[in-house]
Amino acid sequence: xxxxxxxxxxxxxxxxxxxxxxxxxxxxxxxxxxxxxxxxxxxxxxxxxxxxxxxxxxxxxxxxxxxxxxxxxxxxxxxxxxxxxxxxxxxxxxxxxxxxxxxxxxxxxxxxxxxxxxxxxxxxxxxxxxxxxxxxxxxxxxxxxxxxxxxxxxxxxxxxxxxxxxxxxxxxxxxxxxxxxxxxxxxxxxxxxxxxxxxxxxxxxxxxxxxxxxxxxxxxxxxxxxxxxxxxxxxxxxxxxxxxxxxxxxxxxxxxxxxxxxxxxxxxxxxxxxxxxxxxxxxxxxxxxxxxxxxxxxxxxxxxxxxxxxxxxxxxxxxxxxxxxxxxxxxxxxxxxxxxxxxxxxxxxxxxxxxxxxxxxxxxxxxxxxxxxxxxxxxxxxxxxxxxxxxxxxxxxxxxxxxxxxxxxxxxxxxxxxxxxxxxxxxxxxxxxxxxxxxxxxxxxxxxxxxxxxxxxxxxxxxxxxxxxxxxxxxxxxxxxxxxxxxxxxxxxxxxxxxxxxxxxxxxxxxxxxxxxxxxxxxxxxxxxxxxxxxxxxxxxxxxxxxxxxxxxxxxxxxxxxxxxxxxxxxxxxxxxxxxxxxxxxxxxxxxxxxxxxxxxxxxxxxxxxxxxxxxxxxxxxxxxxxxxxxxxxxxxxxxxxxxxxxxxxxxxxxxxxxxxxxxxxxxxxxxxxxxxxxxxxxxxxxxxxxxxxxxxxxxxxxxxxxxxxxxxxxxxxxxxxxxxxxxxxxxxxxxxxxxxxxxxxxxxxxxxxxxxxxxxxxxxxxxxxxxxxxxxxxxxxxxxxxxxxx
Amino acid sequence: xxxxxxxxxxxxxxxxxxxxxxxxxxxxxxxxxxxxxxxxxxxx
Numbered sequence: 001x002x003x004x005x006x007x008x009x010x011x012x013x014x015x016x017x018x019x020x021x022x023x024x025x026x027x028x029x030x031x032x033x034x035x036x037x038x039x040x041x042x043x044x045x046x047x048x049x050x051x052x053x054x055x056x057x058x059x060x061x062x063x064x065x066x067x068x069x070x071x072x073x074x075x076x077x078x079x080x081x082x083x084x085x086x087x088x089x090x091x092x093x094x095x096x097x098x099x100x101x102x103x104x105x106x107x108x109x110x111x112x113x114x115x116x117x118x119x120x121x122x123x124x125x126x127x128x129x130x131x132x133x134x135x136x137x138x139x140x141x142x143x144x145x146x147x148x149x150x151x152x153x154x155x156x157x158x159x160x161x162x163x164x165x166x167x168x169x170x171x172x173x174x175x176x177x178x179x180x181x182x183x184x185x186x187x188x189x190x191x192x193x194x195x196x197x198x199x200x201x202x203x204x205x206x207x208x209x210x211x212x213x214x215x216x217x218x219x220x221x222x223x224x225x226x227x228x229x230x231x232x233x234x235x236x237x238x239x240x241x242x243x244x245x246x247x248x249x250x251x252x253x254x255x256x257x258x259x260x261x262x263x264x265x266x267x268x269x270x271x272x273x274x275x276x277x278x279x280x281x282x283x284x285x286x287x288x289x290x291x292x293x294x295x296x297x298x299x300x301x302x303x304x305x306x307x308x309x310x311x312x313x314x315x316x317x318x319x320x321x322x323x324x325x326x327x328x329x330x331x332x333x334x335x336x337x338x339x340x341x342x343x344x345x346x347x348x349x350x351x352x353x354x355x356x357x358x359x360x361x362x363x364x365x366x367x368x369x370x371x372x373x374x375x376x377x378x379x380x381x382x383x384x385x386x387x388x389x390x391x392x393x394x395x396x397x398x399x400x401x402x403x404x405x406x407x408x409x410x411x412x413x414x415x416x417x418x419x420x421x422x423x424x425x426x427x428x429x430x431x432x433x434x435x436x437x438x439x440x441x442x443x444x445x446x447x448x449x450x451x452x453x454x455x456x457x458x459x460x461x462x463x464x465x466x467x468x469x470x471x472x473x474x475x476x477x478x479x480x481x482x483x484x485x486x487x488x489x490x491x492x493x494x495x496x497x498x499x500x501x502x503x504x505x506x507x508x509x510x511x512x513x514x515x516x517x518x519x520x521x522x523x524x525x526x527x528x529x530x531x532x533x534x535x536x537x538x539x540x541x542x543x544x545x546x547x548x549x550x551x552x553x554x555x556x557x558x559x560x561x562x563x564x565x566x567x568x569x570x571x572x573x574x575x576x577x578x579x580x581x582x583x584x585x586x587x588x589x590x591x592x593x594x595x596x597x598x599x600x601x602x603x604x605x606x607x608x609x610x611x612x613x614x615x616x617x618x619x620x621x622x623x624x625x626x627x628x629x630x631x632x633x634x635x636x637x638x639x640x641x642x643x644x645x646x647x648x649x650x651x652x653x654x655x656x657x658x659x660x661x662x663x664x665x666x667x668x669x670x671x672x673x674x675x676x677x678x679x680x681x682x683x684x685x686x687x688x689x690x691x692x693x694x695x696x697x698x699x700x701x702x703x704x705x706x707x708x709x710x711x712x713x714x715x716x717x718x719x720x721x722x723x724x725x726x727x728x729x730x731x732x733x734x735x736x737x738x739x740x741x742x743x744x745x746x747x748x749x750x751x752x753x754x755x756x757x758x759x760x761x762x763x764x765x766x767x768x769x770x771x772x773x774x775x776x777x778x779x780x781x782x783x784x785x786x787x788x789x790x791x
Numbered sequence: 792x793x794x795x796x797x798x799x800x801x802x803x804x805x806x807x808x809x810x811x812x813x814x815x816x817x818x819x820x821x822x823x824x825x826x827x828x829x830x831x832x833x834x835x
Contacts (some may be wrong), residue, residue, distance in 0.1 A: 112830050134827045136824070178819050184810060187809075191806055194802075
C-alpha cells in the first residue's frame with residue numbers, strides 16, 4: 001500500500017513559458033496574479049499556478065501545441081480534479097476495423113474554445129482514430145485503436161485539463177422520418193399551390209377544361225403520397241386512440257385527410273373541385289407542429305441522460321497483502337475494501353478499521369457528514385469526506401440499499417399520462433363535426449340534389465378540420481418548453497409543463513434544494529481562510545476544495561504554503577508567511593487553525609463548514625408567494641435547523657422532522673384535501689415524495705436517479721428556474737386557451753358558411769393558413785410574456 | 792397555353808430532383824445536429 005504520508009512540492013518546477021519566478025515563500029509576495037489555467041487569484045505574480053493540476057494541464061496543452069486555447073477562450077478552465085478509475089471495466093463498442101468506440105459526457109465545457117481544446121487534444125493523442133465533441137450537448141464520441149491506447153488514458157487526458165468525463169450509455173437515434181415526411185408534404189403542397197393559383201385565376205376568365213383536368217390530375221399525383229405516406233402518423237395516432245377507446249385529436253385530422261383524398265379522387269375523375277391544395281398544406285403544417293414539439297422533448301431527454309451519466313464505480317479490494325482495483329458490482333459479501341478520503345463507498349458493509357466523516361446525503365438527504373468508526377454500518381454511494389477506513393462488504397451491486405432505492409424510483413417514473421385539455425375537447429369536436437356534416441348532407445340532398453349534398457358535406461369537413469386547434473397545443477408547448485429550458489429548467493414532456501399551472505402548493509426539500517447541499521465554508525475570518533487555503537492549495541480533499549473555492553470566491557489571492565504535510569484524518573501542517581500552522585478537524589462541523597510557533601500554540605478562529613441557503617432562495621420563495629402559491633419546507637433534519645433555513649429563505653410553513661417515507665405521506669395527505677402539489681427535491685431518498693407529487697422537479701446537481709424519476713429537472717445550481725418554469729407554464733396555458741377559443745370560433749363560422757354552401761375551394765385554401773398563422777403568432781408570444789414577467 | 796403540357800412535367804421533375812436531394816440529405820444525417828456545425832466552422 002502506498003504511504004499515507006505525502007509531502008508536496010512547495011514550488012512549481014516546470015513552467016510552460018520557461019520563466020519560473022524566484023520563489024521566496026517565506027515572505028508575503030505583494031504581487032498578485034491569476035493562475036494562468038483556472039484564473040484563481042494567487043500571490044506570486046503572473047505565471048504562478050494555483051495548484052499542480054493546473055500546471056500539468058498547461059504543460060499538456062503546450063506539449064500538444066494547442067496554446068491557441070489560452071488566447072481565444074472566453075472563460076477560465078475549471079481546476080483539474082483527480083478522476084476515479086474503473087474506465088478499463090467499461091464495455092465499449094467494437095468496430096469491424098478493430099477500433100473501439102465510446103460515448104462520453106464532458107462536464108465543465110464553458111466555451112467553444114473548451115470544446116475545440118478537448119477535441120484537438122483527443123485527436124492528437126496517439127492511437128485515437130477519431131474524436132468529436134459537441135458544444136450543444138457536451139457529448140464526446142471517441143474511436144481508438146485498442147492496442148495503442150485505452151479509455152482510462154483518454155478519460156484521464158480529458159480530466160487532466162479540468163473537464164470531467166462521464167460515461168454515456170446507448171441513446172436513441174434521432175427520428176428522421178417526420179422530417180422526411182415534412183419535406184415531401186411541403187414539396188407537394190407548394191407545387192399543388194402553384195397549380196391552384198393558376199386554377200383560381202383561370203376561374204375568372206374561363207380556362208379550357210382540358211387544362212383544368214391536367215392540373216387536377218397533376219395535383220392528384222402529388223397529393224396521393226401526401227395522404228398515404230406523409231399523413232401516416234395521424235392515421236396511426238387515430239387508430240391507437242380508437243384502440244384505447246378514446247377519440248384522440250388525430251382522429252378528426254385523419255378523417256379529414258381520408259375524406260379529402262377520396263373526394264379529390266372522385267372529383268378529379270368526374271370533374272369537380274378536388275381541394276388538394278388544402279389537403280397538402282394541412283398535412284405539412286401539422287407535421288411541422290409535430291416536429292417542433294418533438295425537438296423540445298428530445299432536448300430534455302438528452303439533458304436527462306447527461307445528468308444521469310455516471311463515473312464508473314470501482315473498489316480497492318484487499319486480499320491478504322494484495323490490493324487490486326475491481327468494479328464495485330463484482331465485490332462479494334465478506335470481501336474487504338479500503339476507502340480513502342474523497343471516494344464513494346463501493347458497497348454496503350461494516351467498518352472494520354479506521355475512522356472518518358461520511359456524507360450520507362444520498363440516503364438521509366442531509367449534507368452534514370456523520371462520524372464513523374469500527375462497527376458502524378455504512379451504505380454504498382455515500383461519500384467519505386475525510387479519513388480513511390477498511391470495510392467488510394455485506395452487499396454489493398444490485399443488492400445494495402441504494403440500488404434498491406434506484407429500482408423503486410425507476411418503477412415510480414412510469415406515471416400514467418393524463419389527458420390534455422385538447423384531448424378532452426377532441427371527442428366533442430369530432431362528434432360535432434360529423435353531426436353537422438351529416439345534417440348538411442341531408443339538408444342539401446332534400447333541398448337540392450345528391451351531388452350538392454356531397455359537395456356541401458365535404459366543404460364542412462374540409463373547413464372543420466381542426467388544424468389550428470391541433471397546432472395550438474404543440475406550438476405553445478414547444479414555445480413554453482423552450483422558454484423554460486433557456487432559463488435552466490427542462491421538462492420531460494409538454495404535459496409536465498402544462499400541469500404545472502394547476503399547482504397550488506409548492507413543497508421544497510431543504511438540503512440541496514433550498515440550500516446548496518454542499519459541504520462548504522459558511523463562516524470564516526478572511527486572514528484565517530487565506531492561511532488555510534495556503535495549506536490546502538494542493539490537496540484534493542473535499543474540505544480543501546471547499547476552502548480554496550471560498551478563498552477564490554472572496555477574491556483573496558492564494559498564498560504559497562511550504563513544507564506542507566497532510567496526514568489524512570489528522571489534519572495538515574505547513575508554513576505560510578514564515579509561520580508554522582496546523583489545520584484539522586475541530587468541533588463538529590468546524591475546522592481548527594492553530595499556529596505552532598516557538599512561543600507556544602496560538603489558536604485562531606474556527607472555519608465553520610456546512611450547508612448554505614442558496615442566494616436566490618428567498619427571492620424565489622417571495623415571488624412564489626406573490627404569485628399565490630403556498631410554499632412549504634419539508635426536511636428530515638432537526639426542527640431547529642429546518643426553522644433556521646426556513647427563516648433565511650422566508651418560508652413560514654415548515655414540516656420537520658420528516659423521515660423520507662413520511663414526506664410522501666405528507667404530500668398524499670395534502671392531496672386528499674384537494675391540493676395539487678409540486679415537490680422539488682434532489683436525493684434518492686426523495687424518490688417516494690417525487691413519485692407521489694403531482695409534478696416532481698429534481699435538482700440536476702442531485703442524485704442521478706431522482707433526475708430520471710422527475711417531470712422536470714433544474715439544470716443549474718439555483719432555485720430561480722422553478723419560478724421561470726411556472727411562468728412558462730402559465731404563459732403556454734394562456735396561449736393554448738386563447739388559441740382554442742379562436743380556432744373553435746373560426747371553425748364554427750367556417751362550418752356555418754360551409755353548411756350554407758358559401759365555401760368554395762379558394763376560400764377554404766385561404767382560411768386554413770390564416771387561422772394557423774394566428775395560432776403561430778400567439779405561441780410566439782410565450783417567450784415575450786415570460787421575459788416580461790421576470791422584470 | 793399548350794406549352795403547359797411540356798412545362799408542367801419539366802417543373803415537376805426539376806422540383807422532384809430537389810425533393811430527392813433533400814431526402815438523401817436527411818438520410819445521411821445532415822439534419823441530425825443543427826447546433827454544432829455553425830460553431831465548429833468558427834474554430835477551424
